[in-house]
Amino acid sequence: MSKTIQWYPGHMAKAARILADDLKVVDVVVEVLDARLPRSSANPVLQELIDGRPSVIALNKFDLADLSVTEAWVRHFESQGRKAVMISAVDGKGIRQLIQKAKQAGAPAMDKLIKKGIRPRPVRLMIIGIPNVGKSSLINRVVRTASTKTGDKPGVTRGRQWIRVEGDVDLLDTPGILPPSLPDQKSALLLGICGAIKETLYESGEAVMELIRQLEVRYPGKFQQRYLKGRSPEYQSLEELLEQAALSQGLLGREGVAQTENMARMILADFRQGRLGPVSFEAPGEK
Numbered sequence: 079m080s081k082t083i084q085w086y087p088g089h090m091a092k093a094a095r096i097l098a099d100d101l102k103v104v105d106v107v108v109e110v111l112d113a114r115l116p117r118s119s120a121n122p123v124l125q126e127l128i129d130g131r132p133s134v135i136a137l138n139k140f141d142l143a144d145l146s147v148t149e150a151w152v153r154h155f156e157s158q159g160r161k162a163v164m165i166s167a168v169d170g171k172g173i174r175q176l177i178q179k180a181k182q183a184g185a186p187a188m189d190k191l192i193k194k195g196i197r198p199r200p201v202r203l204m205i206i207g208i209p210n211v212g213k214s215s216l217i218n219r220v221v222r223t224a225s226t227k228t229g230d231k232p233g234v235t236r237g238r239q240w241i242r243v244e245g246d247v248d249l250l251d252t253p254g255i256l257p258p259s260l261p262d263q264k265s266a267l268l269l270g271i272c273g274a275i276k277e278t279l280y281e282s283g284e285a286v287m288e289l290i291r292q293l294e295v296r297y298p299g300k301f302q303q304r305y306l307k308g309r310s311p312e313y314q315s316l317e318e319l320l321e322q323a324a325l326s327q328g329l330l331g332r333e334g335v336a337q338t339e340n341m342a343r344m345i346l347a348d349f350r351q352g353r354l355g356p357v358s359f360e361a362p363g364e365k
């Protein structure tokens with residue numbers, strides 16, 4: 079049975095209040111999305127919060143996503159006049175390019191300051207996204223390559239610090255966190271599959287079925303290759319396919335009954351460990 083997705087306006091309001099304070103002192107927002115799910119890992123409320131401020135989209139975990147699909151997402155966002163870069167926060171790929179794009183995005187604001195006769199200062203960046211998209215990993219990665227911490231600045235909430243990334247770029251050391259937007263059950267399942275939301279928010283059995291369905295639609299043959307020794311039996315339902323996989327993997331209970339629950343757990347674990355190879359669940363242009 080489906081779990082009802084809970085939408086807590088209170089959570090959103092609280093997150094927005096906290097962010098609003100930091101945003102006052104930020105020139106450019108780096109919105110981190112999961113490259114496998116750029117739609118479901120976005121929270122549309124962010125655009126309202128940043129209120130016209132320049133932003134750059136970081137499609138993180140691109141190492142786990144289908145490269146051609148992530149490239150299509152970059153083109154898609156750019157066709158909308160938005161800046162986007164694919165990155166991998168764990169291995170550092172794309173981060174230099176991200177910083178360059180953020181700097182470009184902040185350039186008009188810096189020019190304005192100069193025209194007003196205000197002494198030029200570094201462009202100030204802040205990283206924002208829903209939980210688990212890799213915000214902290216990105217900050218840690220940047221810190222390792224950054225020159226110095228520059229200490230508190232007036233107007234920044236106490237405890238927050240700026241990291242001097244380059245001579246002319248500062249990054250707030252604490253990310254902004256937004257709750258996932260969860261517009262529908264499918265988004266919740268996709269976020270669940272990718273380990274981005276708590277297990278209380280989705281039903282793991284349904285998540286596995288969604289994972290198998292996604293693989294069948296987007297990567298035909300992948301499931302059979304891994305779990306059915308390359309055989310492609312006829313099947314009437316995804317449950318039947320799961321059962322076939324359990325039989326093929328020798329997951330048998332008493333009287334030879336297929337242990338589909340164990341099989342489901344194995345599939346989810348395999349996916350999360352990256353053993354199914356790169357997978358993208360959302361492509362631009364789809365509903």
Ligand code: GDP
Binds near residue numbers: 216
């Ligand atoms: P946050 O909640 O947004 O700060 O997310 P974290 O930085 O804690 O990352 C969540 C998980 O995703 C951690 O297990 C990270 O190791 C992993 N992760 C973050 N970035 C990447 C990436 O680019 N590639 C891969 N494969 N894993 C990543």
